[in-house]
Amino acid sequence: MENRFxxxxxPPARFGRSPVNDRRSSAISKPKGNAISRTAKARRxxxxxxxxxxxxxxxxxxxLALQDCEVLDLxxxxxxxxxxQTNDSVFIPLSGAVVAHLDYQRNPAASVAIAPGECIGELxxxxxxxxxxxxxxxxxxxxxxxxxxxxxxRLMTLPGVAANFRIMLSDRVRKxxxxxxxxxxxxxxxxxxxxxxxxxxxxxASMLPLQRPLFPGRDELDVCGLMEPASSVGGDxxxxxxxxxxxxxxxxxDVSGHGIASAMFMARxxxxxxxxxxxxxxxxxxLSRLNERLCIGNDTNLFVTLLCGVxxxxxxxxxxxxxxxxxxxxxxxxxxxxxxxPKGPLVGAFPQARYASLGLQLHPGETLFCYTDGVTEAxxxxxxxxxxxxxxRFLDRQxxxxxxxxxxxxxxxxxxxxxxxxxxxxxxxxxxxLRH
Numbered sequence: 065m066e067n068r069f070x071x072x073x074x075p076p077a078r079f080g081r082s083p084v085n086d087r088r089s090s091a092i093s094k095p096k097g098n099a100i101s102r103t104a105k106a107r108r109x110x111x112x113x114x115x116x117x118x119x120x121x122x123x124x125x126x127x128l129a130l131q132d133c134e135v136l137d138l139x140x141x142x143x144x145x146x147x148x149q150t151n152d153s154v155f156i157p158l159s160g161a162v163v164a165h166l167d168y169q170r171n172p173a174a175s176v177a178i179a180p181g182e183c184i185g186e187l188x189x190x191x192x193x194x195x196x197x198x199x200x201x202x203x204x205x206x207x208x209x210x211x212x213x214x215x216x217x218r219l220m221t222l223p224g225v226a227a228n229f230r231i232m233l234s235d236r237v238r239k240x241x242x243x244x245x246x247x248x249x250x251x252x253x254x255x256x257x258x259x260x261x262x263x264x265x266x267x268x269a270s271m272l273p274l275q276r277p278l279f280p281g282r283d284e285l286d287v288c289g290l291m292e293p294a295s296s297v298g299g300d301x302x303x304x305x306x307x308x309x310x311x312x313x314x315x316x317x318d319v320s321g322h323g324i325a326s327a328m329f330m331a332r333x334x335x336x337x338x339x340x341x342x343x344x345x346x347x348x349x350x351l352s353r354l355n356e357r358l359c360i361g362n363d364t365n366l367f368v369t370l371l372c373g374v375x376x377x378x379x380x381x382x383x384x385x386x387x388x389x390x391x392x393x394x395x396x397x398x399x400x401x402x403x404x405x406p407k408g409p410l411v412g413a414f415p416q417a418r419y420a421s422l423g424l425q426l427h428p429g430e431t432l433f434c435y436t437d438g439v440t441e442a443x444x445x446x447x448x449x450x451x452x453x454x455x456x457r458f459l460d461r462q463x464x465x466x467x468x469x470x471x472x473x474x475x476x477x478x479x480x481x482x483x484x485x486x487x488x489x490x491x492x493x494x495x496x497x498l499r500h
Contacts, residue, residue: 115156115181117232120224129218136207144184144207145199151188152212156181160205165198166243176243183232189215265297268327271334273304276468284377285312286431286497288468290475293490299326299368300436300490301334305341307374313341315372316494317389317411318436329366329412333358337372347372347385348421351411355387355419358412367413371405371434375426380498382432385421387411390440393452393459394424395431395470395495400459402452431467431497433459438489439474442482450481467495 112130113123135158138144144162145151163175164184178184178199188195189212201207210219220226269291278287289302299319307313315337319326336357337350344350350372358368371392373384384392386405394403406420426432435455442450455474462473471493479485 117156117181117183117219117225117228119228121222121228125222126219126225129214129222130208130210133208133210133214136209138201138205138207140201140203142201142205143198144201145188145195145197147196147198148194150192151185151195154186154189154210154212154215155184155199156208156210157184158206158208160207161202162205162207163200163202165200166196186215186229186233265293268293268297268331271331272302278304279306282377284499286467286499287312287314287495288471289316289492289494290471291490291492292475292487293322294438294487295322297324297327298322298490299330300438300492301330301368302434302492302494303334303337304494304496305338307341307345310376310378311345312375312377312496313372314375314434314494314496315370316434316436316492317368317370318438318490318492319368320366322490325364325366329358329364329368333368333370333411341372345374345383346421347374347383348406348408348419351385351387351408351419352417355409355411355417356415359415362412365413367410369436370411373432375432375496377498380426380428382424382426383421384424385419387419390435390437391452393433393435393456394426395433395459395463396427397429397463400433400456400463402456426498428498431463431470431495433470434494435474436490436492438487438491439478439493441489442478442487442491444482450478454481467497471495 112118112126113121118126138160144155157178157180159180162178162184164178165175184199185195187193220229272291273289274291276288278289279285287304289304291298291300291302293300299322300317301319302314302316304312304314317330317333319330319333333354336354340350340353340357344353351370354370368387369389370387371384371389373382375382384405385408387408388410389405391402391405393400403424404422406422408419409417411417440450440452440455444450458474458477459470462470465473474493475491478487478491
């Protein structure tokens, strides 16, 4: 909001005095385009008794009491009252949309509409304390401004006005209490939800093989994974386990969206993978069967990108298949390169989809590095992405590190690149290396 109506700079200009003849009228600053202007007395006070504060009071007496007040023509997004500011006037909107932001700093979206005829600023005018809420126009508005002395000395002495004011204050207190109770209820619900999300995050983490080292009894392997959700729970996943004595299954995926729904779809995907992987050693067949299961009852239209493979740890033969996921990287002692991926659609999106697989010889000392797009698409302050190219160059420099140290180094590198340590997308890494 650019426009601001300055209060308490000088006593308000009296109606009918020309700016040329009354220097005090220049003390009222006008937003751009002469947004604040005085109107004729007849326009200002015509049918003024429709306002709840003046109902039942003699119309002529009300008009007489208000003769030195002014009606302000305000533009949209004009600040009428600002938190911390002193105030010596009561305002009554006559037309247009006006809102009060009760907690503008912490929750600027939360606002209360001020209906035409309601009073604004009466509490700060009563007790002399600074304004507590931001009051601003949404559209062009006409607002009656009543200086404090006129409000108390003229209006409150009129029959019925003081009683109306008492009723108005009682209604304001009642509404404030209701809002406070609702805020407390929402606060308790939020605390409960945060507790539930904390438990959900712990359960989600327990589903993934995050322990280090993985497979401590297998000296021929160095395997590690890392998953960091962007919110309390995430949609990224990875898993690895032996389906035969010498056959290691692994997968990494990214469920569409974020939050609880994605986390539940992720849990469903992992559960199905663990069952299906025990019945086939062909990753393309596994993805086809998984896709069939995930498409059933998928009313939420969620899907998952998925890369999975089976590694023979004795021979180094690797078969892998891909369903719309990022290409893995082969990290060698000399250089790193992106591996080709077989074309395959998103998993869970298209019934009866088919997938293909590719083979690779993984040599001792080489590392298969897998990731989700939260790694390569992480952005710095200038919206530059971390990118596959940066990742490849960094992996070249870190190729000889133990796998767990390599993943931690990539996480620090991306955090340094973005300048933030809480990333905007789920962040998942998985790597397997054949030892010499």
